[in-house]
Amino acid sequence: MKQKSAIICVISLLLTVCTFNVHGQGDTAIVIEYLGNQRVEFGINGHFTEEVAYHALGKHGEYFFTTPGDWTEEFMQQLIAVSEDAIKFAKDWLGYDGGELIRVFYGNVEVNPPTNPDSIMQTMFGIGMASHGEFFITAPKEDMPVIIVHEAVHAILRLQGRKSNFPTDNLQWLEEGLCNVIDYLFFLETEHIYDTRRYGTSRENMEAFLHVRAWQREALRLRVEPDCPLQRLHSHDTAASFVFYLLEHKGTKDDFMRFFDDVTLAEEIYGMTMIDMIAEWLEYIEQYRRRGLGTRNIPAARNDAARDAATDITTLISE
Numbered sequence: 001m002k003q004k005s006a007i008i009c010v011i012s013l014l015l016t017v018c019t020f021n022v023h024g025q026g027d028t029a030i031v032i033e034y035l036g037n038q039r040v041e042f043g044i045n046g047h048f049t050e051e052v053a054y055h056a057l058g059k060h061g062e063y064f065f066t067t068p069g070d071w072t073e074e075f076m077q078q079l080i081a082v083s084e085d086a087i088k089f090a091k092d093w094l095g096y097d098g099g100e101l102i103r104v105f106y107g108n109v110e111v112n113p114p115t116n117p118d119s120i121m122q123t124m125f126g127i128g129m130a131s132h133g134e135f136f137i138t139a140p141k142e143d144m145p146v147i148i149v150h151e152a153v154h155a156i157l158r159l160q161g162r163k164s165n166f167p168t169d170n171l172q173w174l175e176e177g178l179c180n181v182i183d184y185l186f187f188l189e190t191e192h193i194y195d196t197r198r199y200g201t202s203r204e205n206m207e208a209f210l211h212v213r214a215w216q217r218e219a220l221r222l223r224v225e226p227d228c229p230l231q232r233l234h235s236h237d238t239a240a241s242f243v244f245y246l247l248e249h250k251g252t253k254d255d256f257m258r259f260f261d262d263v264t265l266a267e268e269i270y271g272m273t274m275i276d277m278i279a280e281w282l283e284y285i286e287q288y289r290r291r292g293l294g295t296r297n298i299p300a301a302r303n304d305a306a307r308d309a310a311t312d313i314t315t316l317i318s319e
């Protein structure tokens, strides 16, 4: 799930096509090429070699899959269909009309045992990385299509040359929050089955996840690492809670994107300093919880832990 600035490039890809299958996807025919386990080199924080078994070309993305394992062709077609819609959604939301195809690498995690024990994509559990116009996700079948929109947003932001400067160029709190929010918005609109395990089945569930449950999960995790407040600030979910609050209550999408590009414009755009906006947002969450929204079945101790995390964020940002 951690996004790192990464360079992904295919150095050699032998497009030896063994067979063709054509499937209707609405008006778009998706063709899967069987590459016959070609070795493909990627450069992500160094180099490793990966086997690519399948390749498919869509309207919005170009898809590469590692060795099939229990990923049936039907499953891959479903994943491509979700991805096409997800990438289109992210492009539309961000106003990207460069028309460039996003390159996507899907790693099939097979824990028991991997078909290729040397494969990073098969053995690393549930991660995503993105760079300019491309991303890769490796996850178990039952978790897919997790974080597709999230990583697509990173990849498109890079294409747009956008990078948030809050809190620093390297600690992308606002960007991670934006990636998650667009992911949530896709969940609300899509007809695909999309991450209901996290977000529930309704907008109310999703907001409760965003403003309450995700915080409590973070608070518990961070109790294990109490000396690491930067981890807390870097939480994708707390960032998403803040970004969603701004989008819903403080201004337009265009306002937010201007703010995203340069947070020093906070007062000009929102008429408030960053510190004051964060204080207001934390108060909103407090009120949300007081109204009892999303807090059913959550022990009081976890609410306290979440409140502590909120306090830490304010302290950290005002330092």
Ligand SMILES: [Zn+2]
Pocket (backbone or CB within 6 Å): 001, 002, 003, 150, 154, 176, 179
């Ligand atoms: Zn990310």
